[in-house]
Amino acid sequence: MKIVVTGGAGFIGSNFVIHMVKKYPEHQIINLDLLTYAGNLENLTEVENAPNYKFIRGDIADRKFVFDLFEKEKPDIIVNFAAESHVDRSIEDPESFVRTNVMGTTTLLDACKEYGIKRFHQVSTDEVYGDLPLDRPDLFFTEETPLHTSSPYSSSKASADLFVMAYHRTFGIPVTISRCSNNYGPYQFPEKLIPLIISRALADEELPVYGTGENVRDWLHVSDHCVAIDLILEKGRVGEVYNIGGHNERTNLEVVKTILKALGKPESLIRFVKDRPGHDRRYAIDPTKIETELGWEPQYVFDTGMKQTIQWYLDNKEWWEHIINGEYTSYFEKMYGERL
Ligand code: NAD
Ligand code: TYD
Numbered sequence: 001m002k003i004v005v006t007g008g009a010g011f012i013g014s015n016f017v018i019h020m021v022k023k024y025p026e027h028q029i030i031n032l033d034l035l036t037y038a039g040n041l042e043n044l045t046e047v048e049n050a051p052n053y054k055f056i057r058g059d060i061a062d063r064k065f066v067f068d069l070f071e072k073e074k075p076d077i078i079v080n081f082a083a084e085s086h087v088d089r090s091i092e093d094p095e096s097f098v099r100t101n102v103m104g105t106t107t108l109l110d111a112c113k114e115y116g117i118k119r120f121h122q123v124s125t126d127e128v129y130g131d132l133p134l135d136r137p138d139l140f141f142t143e144e145t146p147l148h149t150s151s152p153y154s155s156s157k158a159s160a161d162l163f164v165m166a167y168h169r170t171f172g173i174p175v176t177i178s179r180c181s182n183n184y185g186p187y188q189f190p191e192k193l194i195p196l197i198i199s200r201a202l203a204d205e206e207l208p209v210y211g212t213g214e215n216v217r218d219w220l221h222v223s224d225h226c227v228a229i230d231l232i233l234e235k236g237r238v239g240e241v242y243n244i245g246g247h248n249e250r251t252n253l254e255v256v257k258t259i260l261k262a263l264g265k266p267e268s269l270i271r272f273v274k275d276r277p278g279h280d281r282r283y284a285i286d287p288t289k290i291e292t293e294l295g296w297e298p299q300y301v302f303d304t305g306m307k308q309t310i311q312w313y314l315d316n317k318e319w320w321e322h323i324i325n326g327e328y329t330s331y332f333e334k335m336y337g338e339r340l
Contacts, residue, residue, distance in 0.1 A: 007082030014043035060104035094152035131280035140286035185222030211275035213253030245285025
């Protein structure tokens with residue numbers, strides 16, 4: 001099997017590539033990534049010399065590039081992680097989200113239509129369901145919850161999901177979609193809440209908490225997400241959506257205080273700042289379908305997962321320091337420059 005993983009140099013994509021390269025030596029894993037600011041080949045040093053791994057730099061929204069790639073590689077499976085993924089950036093620049101998240105996805109789907117594919121898996125997000133009220137802890141997102149987006153990011157992801165389903169119904173492309181809650185773990189770009197707070201707290205810098213810090217996110221360890229996608233590829237029913245989440249709801253303030261406690265830093269570093277416009281209040285996944293149908297269950301509980309993750313950021317200071325000082329962008333030239 002030849003599996004093209006798009007966005008494999010990002011946070012979740014790189015964890016997924018490492019998982020697949022190690023677990024399936026008989027499969028060829030091609031990592032297709034544009035290396036935007038969020039793509040970092042330093043995430044993949046563990047597998048970069050593996051015989052079943054290859055990196056190709058390219059843009060999923062570049063039709064010629066994508067069609068040439070399909071012509072040459074004839075992939076069996078596409079797993080589409082490539083996206084602009086940060087809500088705050090989508091508020092500043094919605095168009096780049098439309099380009100990559102919507103047009104990039106339809107470009108890949110067109111290539112699947114032209115060349116054929118055994119499976120197209122779209123990595124989506126629970127944010128397509130909008131948000132839940134804070135005073136109704138009994139409510140959860142199921143696969144039947146209507147799409148009701150808040151941010152340009154979630155709107156672009158919901159739009160992509162609709163195209164994926166349309167290509168399934170209209171052209172018979174064998175698709176699956178997963179909608180996961182917020183991920184945490186190694187290699188998360190330090191613009192997102194958890195790595196941002198860890199890196200800033202270690203430098204004794206102020207920690208920006210939006211609004212009152214009462215918004216709730218449902219946290220899942222990235223490796224539980226990767227295992228779930230692997231399982232959907234293996235056993236998931238074509239044309240279906242699977243929600244992924246592990247019932248680990250925490251307010252943002254709880255998350256920040258957990259990190260401060262683990263690092264032995266004072267809560268006085270917390271600084272409440274102006275709220276994010278349109279800030280979603282609560283996300284919470286009902287994972288019954290993937291649990292009962294595919295037998296998936298998360299391996300991490302939040303407290304141990306967070307302890308390990310904080311330790312990982314302590315042990316891999318160089319990794320995030322390279323990002324903060326911009327050195328990671330030269331890694332591609334250093335590693336691949338003479339090979340191009
Ligand atoms: P990320 O921002 O860390 O990584 C995105 C990757 O996509 C980067 O390597 C980037 O270089 C690449 N990319 C961007 N534009 C591209 C293009 N035009 N062509 C090719 N590559 C391109 O994102 P992430 O947090 O790892 O999220 C990955 C996927 O999972 C996204 O689709 C996101 O919507 C989804 N998701 C994320 C979370 C989360 O908590 N982070 C939760 C649920 C779903
Ligand atoms: P984020 O990691 O950006 O993920 P998402 O918005 O996709 O859920 O943010 C997680 C939560 O943390 C979200 O409610 C916004 C909040 N947040 C802060 O309070 N301060 C910050 O500096 C950031 C980046 C996020």
